[in-house]
Amino acid sequence: MKRLLLVLFTLFCWSGLFGQASDELPTELKEKLIVATKEAPPFSFKNENDEWVGITIELWEAVAGNLGLRYEYVEYDLADALDAVSKGKADVGAAAISVTADRAKQMDFTHTYYGSALAIATNYQKNDLWTVISQRVFTWTFFRAIFILMLVLLIAGALVWLFERKHNPDHFGGRPLHGLGAAFWWSAVTMTTVGYGDKAPTTAGGRFIGLVWMFTSIIIISGLTGAIATALTVGSLTPRVKGPRDLRNVRVGAIQESVADDYLQSIGVTPQYFNSVREGLQAVSDDSIGAFVHDNAILGYWAGKDFSGSVDVLQNTFEPSYLALAMPIGHHELRPIDIALLEYVQTPAWDALLEKYRAAQ
Template sequence: MKQLLILITCLIVCTGLFAQDEAPAPAEKKKLIVATKDAPPFAFKDPSGEWTGITIEMWDAIAKKLGYDYELTEDSLEGVLRSVSSGKADIGAAAISVTAERAQIMDFTHTYYGSALGIATSYQRTDIWSQLFSRLFTWNFLKALFALIVVLLIAGALVWVFERKRNPEHFGGKPMHGLGAAFWWSAVTMTTVGYGDKAPATPAGRVVGLVWMFTSIIIISGMTGAIATALTVGSLTPRVKGPQDLHKVEVGTIQSSVADGYLKSIGVNPTYYNSVQEGLQAVDDEAIGAFVNDHAIIGYWAGKDFAGDVDVLRDTFEPSYLALAMPLDSEHQREIDLALLEFIQTPAWDAILAKYRAAQ
């Protein structure tokens, strides 16, 4: 009986050893398909033809950490979203904003960059004199003119008080005549014309005159600056000054983008372009009055290819957040999420943002 137990034990051990030897090797991770699109500074090809950019460099760091092998495929924004939602692509990596509509057909990682919409527009020349008239002859201008007249009267009245008896030749006579002469003197002094037909002779009058001379310099300088500003702004103004003006001009954007959804929500039917460069070229050619897209992207292209011709307004609107897109219930989502959150807290992420001048 004892020998039988020893024999059975030996058989069990040997069977386990053979089973261990014959266990299949762990399956290799499949190559992931990563769909992207040209969207500098987040995803674009460098002069050598290699993909780079904020999102691409971030994804490459995540892929290396997780041991992923991947292949990049280029498409339009609509194509990228379609590939991800259908499962043909495992990852969508570009400037992809998280929206409620997109979240119904695909999943997203945690966001990694805060963005917003911006407007690119061109300048239009306007009639200088009509702009000057409309800008200067306003209620504020009339109030300033009234205040100037009051100051002129005060300066003239002070001189008249000191000069009317000791300098009657210039400021004497009836009060209305004397005050009129003093007002004339204060106006001539302010404009530095200096006819010399009237001048204070008493010490007190000359002190008032001296103070008024320096005060006049400040007033004239301010008025000259205001007129020059009005002429400059009036001769060259942007066609669009903000989202409130988008109804007044032809507007372009990229189909299926966040900007497309925003424009439709405010009742604007945009003209579609295949790329940001095409849209900005249309603005430069005055085919459209404004192009709406991600502020960082249009700012990049406008500064690179359209400096001085296309203006990107500083004010942004409709804030959004960028993330990596994945098919619904992707098996990779959790580990990519964790790797992404770890990476954007490292100095390497700060260096990428600084490299592309996109620090938040």
């Protein structure tokens, strides 16, 4: 009996020592987390030193540093990164990963840290002159402007006629309709600076009205010339896609299993898939496709960096989305990482990070 108690006591002591030792393992011996990421500037990308940087990467590194976590990055494409996280092959997904209902069924997410939306990148098509004229000139707005101009010409002419009809009958006399017609002709000739000289006021009042009308005409003609030139120039280059409704009428690109892919499928559009945003924008620039749909911030980054002047990102965004870190369901580090993330995004360092990558919300 004494021998049995001695054996049990010895086992108890050893178990306590080993338990204490395992709890006090130094940080460098703890488990190294696998962080799945991908190229998605400005959230995650490699710099010139082949180091991972970006909003999400630096957010993760701040969280990991706060918790003393060891990790290594493994690069995937989007579909493989999500698959690795959902199957537990990766401990964290750190890129531009949006939270969706379908993804939430397969993995857990931390609190969201960035709100974004989908946007459309497209190019411009050049219209022929007659198309521009029909679209810009023969419109209700154009004819309304002509009507207002005629009314202004008539008012200017009528004022001159009131002063000149009795004192200058050779130019503005006769029956009222004839005199007003002559005055209208004079105001039109004066405004267009043609200056035939066949009609001219002679009274002090008429000449004063004429002087005012000359300066007014300069302003009107300058404004009309600029407006017409702008309308014809802008009208000759129009975006192939003006909004989500036009996506059914052109070839559209997206990244497979992205939020944009889900959206396009939901509206009955089957996109052409590309491996990266840059490849998709290159296809838009080459006119291989009419539009590429992706996250607004990422499209803006690449379009401004490599496709300025050849690709335009439309300002009207749609389908709001929220980015978060992805983790396997029930991962033991989820809660501490979530708390550390929330603490970090409430500090000035987070605002500075967004400003660094020009992504301030």
